[in-house]
Amino acid sequence: MMATAIKFDHVKKAFNGKLVVNDFNLDIQQGELFVLVGNSGSGKTTSIKMINRLEDPSTGQILVNDVPTTAYDLQKLRWKIGYVLQQIALFPNMTVAQNITLIPEIKKEQGDLKRLAKELLQDVGLNGKDYFDRYPHELSGGEQQRIGILRAIASKPPIVLMDEPFSALDPLSRTNLQNLVIDLHKELHNTIVFVTHDMNEALRLADRIGIMKDGNLLQVGRPQELLRHPATEYVQEFFRGCLANDLYQTPLRQAILFTDPKVYPRTPAAGMPVLSDDSNFEKLLNLLSRREEVGVQDPNGECMGYLDRRWVIKYLSEINDFS
Numbered sequence: 001m002m003a004t005a006i007k008f009d010h011v012k013k014a015f016n017g018k019l020v021v022n023d024f025n026l027d028i029q030q031g032e033l034f035v036l037v038g039n040s041g042s043g044k045t046t047s048i049k050m051i052n053r054l055e056d057p058s059t060g061q062i063l064v065n066d067v068p069t070t071a072y073d074l075q076k077l078r079w080k081i082g083y084v085l086q087q088i089a090l091f092p093n094m095t096v097a098q099n100i101t102l103i104p105e106i107k108k109e110q111g112d113l114k115r116l117a118k119e120l121l122q123d124v125g126l127n128g129k130d131y132f133d134r135y136p137h138e139l140s141g142g143e144q145q146r147i148g149i150l151r152a153i154a155s156k157p158p159i160v161l162m163d164e165p166f167s168a169l170d171p172l173s174r175t176n177l178q179n180l181v182i183d184l185h186k187e188l189h190n191t192i193v194f195v196t197h198d199m200n201e202a203l204r205l206a207d208r209i210g211i212m213k214d215g216n217l218l219q220v221g222r223p224q225e226l227l228r229h230p231a232t233e234y235v236q237e238f239f240r241g242c243l244a245n246d247l248y249q250t251p252l253r254q255a256i257l258f259t260d261p262k263v264y265p266r267t268p269a270a271g272m273p274v275l276s277d278d279s280n281f282e283k284l285l286n287l288l289s290r291r292e293e294v295g296v297q298d299p300n301g302e303c304m305g306y307l308d309r310r311w312v313i314k315y316l317s318e319i320n321d322f323s
């Protein structure tokens, strides 16, 4: 069995008598990329701030590696936990390299920190030499965000909290940085708790998703489970909301699921030719994965290419013809 990295145990949080997190129970596994999704004010930020003790629960407790957060020395706890915010606050008077190596330096980590900074910069597609000595104001928003992520992971903390880190960026930078998070997660096998209000982002990134509303955790599951079996109207509504952004750039498997009127009867895609059972679903996925236009993919269909609604319609028609 996998070890639990973070456990919320009957956590409640009230501000001025108002409950903003209500009996939150959740186990996040080691190495998991867990995404908390929900509308503004649903309590996501407050929930993750309780992990690194920027807030403390009113009642209940949070355990990190089976130890209550309150039992840790605060600094030691925070060293275990990288933190990335929407508005990355890079230190304006420090160079890119100094920003990246700040935490390893404070922790007096051994090793060649300059080299570490160069390697990390290469990892995120920024040529180390060009960027090394620049100051934050000489970077674009997307580049600053990259450096913020590097700063959070430079000392390889086993847990990283990311609070809407990309919501201020343009769609292309956002997609690039989402890919970066996926790649870094694969490489480092760390535990990531990622907060977003964007369900598409959640579906792209998550091993598992938790959906919050008004301080309650409504449903937790793997993306496919949530898409297939939304527990409440609200969860279903949330998915519909992201369909409205069109299926362009929607992962293949998700795009196909969205076209199933049994699950999403009132989506804009309803009325399209549909796959009605799982064997057809797999068949379609295989078919699509061999098409160049779709630019796919992982053979088990988990990590997918992206396709336009037109292609979904076209291929769904085709497969229905021979299914």
Ligand SMILES: Nc1ncnc2c1ncn2[C@@H]1O[C@H](COP(=O)(O)OP(=O)(O)OP(=O)(O)O)[C@@H](O)[C@H]1O
Binding pocket: 015, 016, 020, 038, 039, 040, 041, 042, 043, 044, 045, 046, 047, 197
């Ligand atoms: N320090 C605070 N004092 C009083 N109320 C607070 C405080 N922090 C958060 N709240 C309230 O708690 C509720 C949940 O806020 P929180 O920031 O956790 O939500 P969120 O889901 O992260 O929303 P957003 O996406 O807008 O950041 C909100 O109603 C907010 O006004």
